Amino acid sequence: MAKSIGIRERVPRFQPVDLQAVPHVDALLSRLELGAFDPHTVTSPRGRNNNWAGTTASGAQVFVKQFGTAADANRSARMRRTQLVWEAGRGSLATPEVLGSDMDNGLIAFAYLEDADNGAELVASEEFDEDLAAQAGTLVARLHGLDAAGFDTTEHPLPPLGLLSALPLRRYADASFAELEMWRLLHADTPLIEALHALRAADREGTDAARCPVHGDLRTDQFLRSGSRLFLTDFEETRLGDPARDLGAFAGEWLYQAANRIPGSLAEASPVGHTVTHEEIVATGAVEVERCAPLVRAFYRSYTAAAPEHVRADEGLASRAAAYAGWHMLDRMLAAAESSARLSPINKAAAGIGRTVLLSPGEFTTSLGLEA
Numbered sequence: 001m002a003k004s005i006g007i008r009e010r011v012p013r014f015q016p017v018d019l020q021a022v023p024h025v026d027a028l029l030s031r032l033e034l035g036a037f038d039p040h041t042v043t044s045p046r047g048r049n050n051n052w053a054g055t056t057a058s059g060a061q062v063f064v065k066q067f068g069t070a071a072d073a074n075r076s077a078r079m080r081r082t083q084l085v086w087e088a089g090r091g092s093l094a095t096p097e098v099l100g101s102d103m104d105n106g107l108i109a110f111a112y113l114e115d116a117d118n119g120a121e122l123v124a125s126e127e128f129d130e131d132l133a134a135q136a137g138t139l140v141a142r143l144h145g146l147d148a149a150g151f152d153t154t155e156h157p158l159p160p161l162g163l164l165s166a167l168p169l170r171r172y173a174d175a176s177f178a179e180l181e182m183w184r185l186l187h188a189d190t191p192l193i194e195a196l197h198a199l200r201a202a203d204r205e206g207t208d209a210a211r212c213p214v215h216g217d218l219r220t221d222q223f224l225r226s227g228s229r230l231f232l233t234d235f236e237e238t239r240l241g242d243p244a245r246d247l248g249a250f251a252g253e254w255l256y257q258a259a260n261r262i263p264g265s266l267a268e269a270s271p272v273g274h275t276v277t278h279e280e281i282v283a284t285g286a287v288e289v290e291r292c293a294p295l296v297r298a299f300y301r302s303y304t305a306a307a308p309e310h311v312r313a314d315e316g317l318a319s320r321a322a323a324y325a326g327w328h329m330l331d332r333m334l335a336a337a338e339s340s341a342r343l344s345p346i347n348k349a350a351a352g353i354g355r356t357v358l359l360s361p362g363e364f365t366t367s368l369g370l371e372a
Contacts, residue, residue: 015044016042016043016044016050016051016052017044017050017052019037019039019042019052022050022066022105024102024105024107025037025052025064025066025107027102028064028100028101028102028105028107028109029056029062029064029109031100032099032100032109033058034056034057034058034060034062034099034109035056035057035058035060036056036057037052037054037055037056037057037062038054038055038056038057039054041054041055042054045063049065049066049067049068050065050066051063051064051065051066052064053112053114054112060111061111061112061114062099062109062110062111062112063096063109063110063111063112063113064107064108064109064110065107065108065110066105066106066107067079067082067106067107067108067236068106069106070105070106072106075106076103077152078236078237079101079103079106079108080152081151081152081235081236081237081238081239082098082108082234082235082236082238083098083101083108084150084151084235084238085143085146085213085235085238086098086235088146088147088150088151088213089142089143089146092142092145092146093139093142093143093146093232094139094229094230094231094232095231095232095233095235096110096111096112096113096224096231096233097110097111098110099111113224113226113231115226115227116224116225116226116231117224117225117226118221118223118224119132119136119219119220119221119222119223119224119225120219120220120221122220122223122225123220123253123257128220128295129295130294130295130298131298132223132225132230133295133296133298133299133302134298134299134301134302135229135230135302136223136230136232136250136299136302137250137298137299137300137301137302137303137304137305137306138302138303138305138306139223139230139231139232140215140218140232140246140247140250140299140303141302141303141304141305141306141307141308142306143213143214143215143232143238143246144212144213144214144243144246144307144308144311145212145306145307145308146212146213148211148212148213148240151213151238151239151240152238152239152240153239153240154239155200155203155204156200156203156216156237156239156241156245158327158331159196159199159200159327159331161196161197161200163183164186164187164193164196164197165187166187167183175338176337176338176339176340176341177340177341177342178337178338178340178341178342178343178347179334179337179338179340181337181342181343182333182334182337182343182351183334185351186330189355191359192355192358192359195323195358195359196327196358199320199323199324199327199358202242202320203241203242203245210242210243210308210310210311210313210314210317211240211241211242211243212240212241212243212308212310212311213238213239213240214238214239214240214241214242214243214245214246215232215235215237215238215246215249216237216238216239216241216245216246217234217236217237217249218245218246218249218250218253219249219253220250220253222234242320243307243311243314243317244316244317244318244320244321244323244324245324247300247303247317247318247321247324247370248320248321248322248323248324248325248326248327248328249324249325249328250296250299251296251299251300251321251322251324251325251328251368251369251370252324252325252326252327252328252329252331252332252354253328254292254293254295254296254369255289255292255325255328255329255353255354255357255368256328256329256332256350257288257292258285258288258289258291258292259285259288259329259346259349259350259353261288261291262281262284262285262288262346262349262350263346265284265287265288266280266281266284269284276345278345278349281345281346281349282349285349285350285353289353289367289368290367292369293367293368293369294369295369296368296369296370297369297370297371298369299369300318300321300369300370300371300372301371301372304372305372318365318370318371318372319361319362319365320361321361321365321370322357322361322362322364322365322368322370323357323358323361325354325357325361325364325368325370326353326354326355326356326357326358326359326361327354327358328354329350329351329353329354329357330351330354330355330358332350333347333350333351333354
């Protein structure tokens with residue numbers, strides 16, 4: 001999955017960092033009376049952080065995650081958020097059990113779901129069906145219903161308002177041509193910039209939002225399926241905020257999937273040598289969005305059935321969720337541009353879909369599936 005602007009995305013890494021280079025891992029496991037890892041069983045599931053999964057000397061299946069590096073100023077905050085969700089949601093929110101932590105070295109040990117399937121992989125194999133989407137909606141509703149006491153109240157960093165006026169010199173120098181092209185389009189788009197400022201203002205001020213604990217970085221790969229049960233993970237960006245952020249992120253994930261299917265669908269429908277028109281791209285995108293809408297609809301209906309009363313009573317929830325879906329699409333396009341030389345017509349069309357939804361969110365709640 002592509003990187004997210006401001007919150008860096010996971011990249012596959014299956015060879016774990018040598019445990020001898022990080023002795024604090026086995027020290028933590030020993031302190032928890034689990035015993036050190038059996039090095040022959042240790043693997044490294046995909047992740048942006050150092051992590052280790054395997055069997056300890058006591059036979060326990062454990063997953064240990066190291067949050068960033070000692071130089072990461074946000075490491076302690078990310079760890080506290082993760083532990084707080086586990087403590088607040090114990091017994092009500094399905095998330096891997098926290099076994100213990102080492103704050104000084106940025107380590108948290110979790111019970112490892114050995115047979116778990118990652119949600120992004122389920123999407124790729126077309127196994128993420130309406131039943132899983134409904135389970136996901138209930139999980140997010142339970143997160144939003146947790147007691148807000150103790151949750152981070154700092155403002156969420158996305159959308160990145162500072163970057164909408166200008167890129168820092170270092171970022172400009174490191175950017176790909178496609179990324180610079182995307183930022184050039186954004187910087188020239190006054191209505192879009194105003195809409196993104198309004199979205200952040202609603203979250204910050206809470207005038208129209210029923211604020212509650214939100215995930216803050218919701219994507220399909222944050223869900224794990226173990227047996228018939230779905231789990232929600234990775235709470236590093238959790239804080240009090242607008243619940244529409246999470247709902248829009250889920251809808252935006254499927255909007256992004258729809259955009260990714262456009263090239264394949266066009267290739268199947270177009271004769272050899274045919275030059276695809278903009279109108280054909282847009283029409284195909286609309287068909288793909290309609291294919292994904294039932295999944296979002298199952299998610300949203302399940303969510304609203306289980307959400308706190310003050311959230312269900314928020315008449316602007318679906319519209320703001322659609323706006324966040326539009327932003328999620330733009331965020332994904334920016335992330336994809338980081339590793340591209342040029343923006344393709346598909347990239348531009350996908351970004352255009354996100355822009356259109358963001359500027360007129362109330363017109364797209366039904367087509368996206370954001371209806372109870």
